[in-house]
Amino acid sequence: MTDSIEYDLIIAGSGLAGLRAAIEAAQKNSKIRIGVVAKTQVMRSHSVSAEGGTAAVIQEEEGDTIESHIYDTVKGSDFLADQDVAERLCQMMPNEIYQLEHWGMPWSRKENGKIDQRNFGGYSFARATYAIDKVGFFEMQTLYDTCQKFDNIEFLNEWFITAIIHDGKQFCGVTAIELSSGSFYTIKGKALIIATGGAGRIYSYSTYALSSTPDGLDMAYRAGMALKDMEFVQFHPTGVLPSGILITEGARGEGGYLLNKDGERFMKNYAAGKMELAPRDIVSRAMMTEMSEGRGFNHDTGVQCMKLDLRHLGDEKIKAKLGGIREISIKFSNIDPAEEPIDVRPVCHYMMGGIHTNIDGAAELQGVWAAGEAACNSVHGANRLGANSTSECIVWGKITGSIAADYIEKEYNESQFPGHLVVAEEKRIYDGIFRGSGEVNPYEVKQEISDTLNDKAYVFRNEADLISGLKKIRELKTKTWKHVDDKAKEYNTNFSNVMEIDSMIRVAEVLLIGAINRKESRGGHARTDYPTRDDANFLHHTLAYYDPNEPIMKKHPVTITKYKPVERKY
Helix, strand or coil, X not given: CCEEEECCEEEECCCHHHHHHHHHHHHHCCCCCEEEEECCCHHHCHHHHCCCCEECCCCHHHCCCHHHHHHHHHHHCCCCCCHHHHHHHHHHHHHHHHHHHHCCCCCCECCCCCECEECCCCCCCCCEECCCCCHHHHHHHHHHHHHCCCCCEEEEECEEXXXXXXXXXXXXXXXXXXXXXXXXXXXXXXXXXXXXXXCHHHCCCECCCCCCCCHHHHHHHHCCCCEECCCCEEEEEEEECCCCCECCCHHHHCCCEEECCCCCCHHHHCCCCCHHHCCHHHHHHHHHHHHHCCCXXXXXXXXXXXXXXXXXXXXXXXXXXXXXXXHHHHHHHCCCCCCCCEEEEEEEEEECCEEECCCCCECCCECEEECXXXXXXXXXXXXXXXXXXXXXXXXXXXXXXXXHHHHHHHHCCCCCCCHXXXXXXXXXXXXXXXXXXXXXXXXXXXHHHHHHHHHHCCCEECHHHHHHHHHHHHHHHHCCCCCCCCCXXXXXXXXXXXXXXXXXXXXXXXXXXXXXXCCCCECCEEECCCCCCCHHHHCEEEEEECCCCCCEEEEEECCCCCCCCCCCCC
């Protein structure tokens, strides 16, 4: 018999979206029990790594408008964003900036005491609200502190959720392993909010924490919910070499230059109006083009790179506005940015795709919502603008927390708990993985998955590479890597790592099939064999449904309210 616990609302994931959802639900109804369940300790959630800013319109006196933010978001998305969703984000966000401030967020300020904002790529105005270059850390600390005010929020730190249990119509609970004891639990619940973040560790050159594997996406996918637009991956232009740790866009927002080996600010040839502050997909492609045409630098690791030059900003400004970046650069590449340029190259940074939801964050199973990077409500379309992701986490954390609390109070009807599904899940992970046997080292398979995506589905893609990548992933799937050599019960990271690989393979397969099928270039998905955007055939979202043989692919319409697609120029 598995151990069992019960909550009214289960929140999977304890980053910005999960914490904001918990606070909203707890405020809405002090009687519901809320369990925030995550495989890391709260302040180890990857949200703490967000550096540059959170986008919102708070400077109307300088001419900025909500409408401008909406249009910039839609244009940045290469017209694949659902425009009603972009509007919701931009309208709700200003109040959230002030709400965070009331809860204690230490926003950076101007001389006159007002909240400061910096320039970010693709925006018409300075809109990235920041706290030096550690915005995610301070936002997380603020939200975590605020959670402490509510007696009905409980944290299950270091619990690994393995599956969603449902009766075919509505959500009933999850199964999870308490990592400290190794015990397997059923956690029953009336509603679930999935806020488990992105899947970026399916790439090896990545800004993500090692914990950012697609377990949350995969459990929704296996439970019958669609994954949407997974072919759209954001490559951030400035990952530091050799680690891939993020150098914030704030470095360019504060006036940093990108240089090729001729010492030229090459962005003038690609986006003369915006230069280094063009959207990320455009800057990343420009960098890759420069390198392929022989104007890159050779890095010691054998890869090509470009230089990010901050020297002209001066030591004082770098320390005041970009202190965290300076520290990262010194620690991880032995370069002081006040004295020499930083070696950078495009790095996997964000998934525009995720669990298919509507504008309210509702997934396709009753009683389930998704928020933050795990969700795809289509706010970012084919390319996200910088600083809109922390905004998305906060806005849909609030929305889903509120709606889920109402659902629990007014709409939830108890149904028969399907205990047989818990038995089946226990069998899948213990017989299929923990007690599995095989010759192949799972860690080598993990490396091969991420190297394959790096090599075959990077900034520029083509049919031959994508097909060989898919073939490789399917080959890896059939190998005998499903076994756990460490038999310890407590903190068995070997076991959780192999479960993560299981998720990585399924999600990588969806990404590659979506990329093969989308025979056009749009936003973060750039194909050398189909170099132009094709609205006639591909102005639609991609949905993938789970099937044991191969994903079932469908199309979903884009919501266009005001802005007809036009050519995207900067």
